[in-house]
Amino acid sequence: METPPPVPLVHASLGEKELAAVAEVFSSGWPAGQGPRGKALEAQLAERYEVADAVAASNCGAALHLALLALGVEPGDEVIVADYTFPAPAQAVRYVDAVPVFADVRADTGTVDPRSVADLITPRTVGVIAVDTLGVPADYGQLQTIADRHGLFLVEDAACAVGATYRGRQAGALAEVGCLSFHGRKGATSGEGGALLARDPRIGADARLRSSFGIGSIFDMGKVVGLPIPEFTEIGYNYKLSDIAAAILQVQLGRVDELLARRNAVAAQYTELLADEELLTVPFVPEDRTHAWQSYVVTLDAGVDRSAVAAELRGQGIGCGQGAWATHVQPVFRSRQKCPVSADLFARNLAVPMHAELTPDQVERVVNALRGAVRTHSTATRSTGGAA
Numbered sequence: 001m002e003t004p005p006p007v008p009l010v011h012a013s014l015g016e017k018e019l020a021a022v023a024e025v026f027s028s029g030w031p032a033g034q035g036p037r038g039k040a041l042e043a044q045l046a047e048r049y050e051v052a053d054a055v056a057a058s059n060c061g062a063a064l065h066l067a068l069l070a071l072g073v074e075p076g077d078e079v080i081v082a083d084y085t086f087p088a089p090a091q092a093v094r095y096v097d098a099v100p101v102f103a104d105v106r107a108d109t110g111t112v113d114p115r116s117v118a119d120l121i122t123p124r125t126v127g128v129i130a131v132d133t134l135g136v137p138a139d140y141g142q143l144q145t146i147a148d149r150h151g152l153f154l155v156e157d158a159a160c161a162v163g164a165t166y167r168g169r170q171a172g173a174l175a176e177v178g179c180l181s182f183h184g185r186k187g188a189t190s191g192e193g194g195a196l197l198a199r200d201p202r203i204g205a206d207a208r209l210r211s212s213f214g215i216g217s218i219f220d221m222g223k224v225v226g227l228p229i230p231e232f233t234e235i236g237y238n239y240k241l242s243d244i245a246a247a248i249l250q251v252q253l254g255r256v257d258e259l260l261a262r263r264n265a266v267a268a269q270y271t272e273l274l275a276d277e278e279l280l281t282v283p284f285v286p287e288d289r290t291h292a293w294q295s296y297v298v299t300l301d302a303g304v305d306r307s308a309v310a311a312e313l314r315g316q317g318i319g320c321g322q323g324a325w326a327t328h329v330q331p332v333f334r335s336r337q338k339c340p341v342s343a344d345l346f347a348r349n350l351a352v353p354m355h356a357e358l359t360p361d362q363v364e365r366v367v368n369a370l371r372g373a374v375r376t377h378s379t380a381t382r383s384t385g386g387a388a
C-alpha cells in the first residue's frame, strides 16, 4: 500500500505576490529597515488597528522588550504574565531585570485568569502581560478593569492572534500596547517579523528610537540637505524589520481575511468531526470573541498517553506538538509558584496540523488517525454501561 504524503503541523502561505513584492525591494536599492516599505507597513498597521502608532520590529520578542522599556519598567519591578504560552513574555520581563510573576489560566481557553491576576498584585507590581493564547483573545474587559483599579499597564501579546477579535475589536489593539509576531508559524508572516502597536504616540516614538540603536531612520537622514550629525541619546538595539520583510508583510496583511477563512474552515471541520470523541476536548471559543487559529489544540483525557499518541501520529506522517508551555516550570525561571491549570494543559494538550493549505481530505485523515490513537492509548474503560 502506498503511504500518503505527510501532513505537516504548519505551513506558511507565501507565494507569487510576496515574491513580486520582494523583487520590487531589490530594484529599489533599500533592503534595510525603516525605509519606504517599512514606513508604508507601519502606516498600514496603524490604520488596520486604529492605533496612534505602529512600529515594525524584527520579531515579537523584540516588540515585547521595546514595550517594557517604553513603559518604564525598572529592575526589581514585578510584571504579571500569563503562564500558559510560548514563554516570550516572561523572557521579556527578564530582559529588563524585572521579575515575572506567573498567573494561572482558564481551563477552557488557556488564556490568563483575571482572578489569578488580581490575587498576585503586590505593591511592586507595575503591569500585566496578557496573551491571546494560540489565537484566542484573553478577557480584556476584566483585565483592563483590574489594571485601571491598581494603576498598572496592560500589554497584549497578540503574537498568535492576527485576525482574531474580542467584542468586535481587533486582537492586537485590545490594550494600550499590543505586540504582534510575523514568525513563519503565525497567521501572517515574513519569515521572522513583529510589530508594536501603541495607543499613546510617545510609546511608539520611544520604541521606534530604541529599535534602531537610539537614532532615527538612516534612510530619512540620507534625504536631509547638509550634514547634520545625529546624536545617540539612548542605549538602543537593532530591532528593525528589513524592508524586504516589510514588503512581504504588506502583501500578507492584505491576505489575512482569505487565509483566516481557510483556517476557520479547517477548525470547523475538526470540531465537527471530533466533538463527540469522549477521550479529548475540542477548543472552546467564548461567544464574545473569535479565534485566529494559529494552532488547533485538543486536550486529551487524563487517561490517554499523549506521547504514545504523538508517536503514532508522527509514524503516519502527521505533524503534532504539545501546543504552548507552562512557563513557571521552565528551568530558567526557577519559580516556586504553582499554576496547576497551566501545568495540566501543558501535560495534556496536543496540537494537530493547522494551516491555510490543509484540504478537507487531510483533515479527515488527521481526525481518523487521532481517534484511533487516543483509543489505542487510553487506560479508560470504554465499555458502555460498565462500572465506573
Ligand SMILES: *Cc1c(COP(=O)(O)O)cnc(C)c1O
Pocket (backbone or CB within 6 Å): 058, 059, 060, 061, 062, 085, 086, 088, 089, 131, 132, 157, 159, 160, 180, 181, 182, 183, 193, 194
Ligand atoms: C510566537 C510567540 C512569540 C514570539 O514571537 P517571535 O516573533 O518569534 O519573537 C511571543 N509570544 C507568543 C505568545 C508567541 O506565540
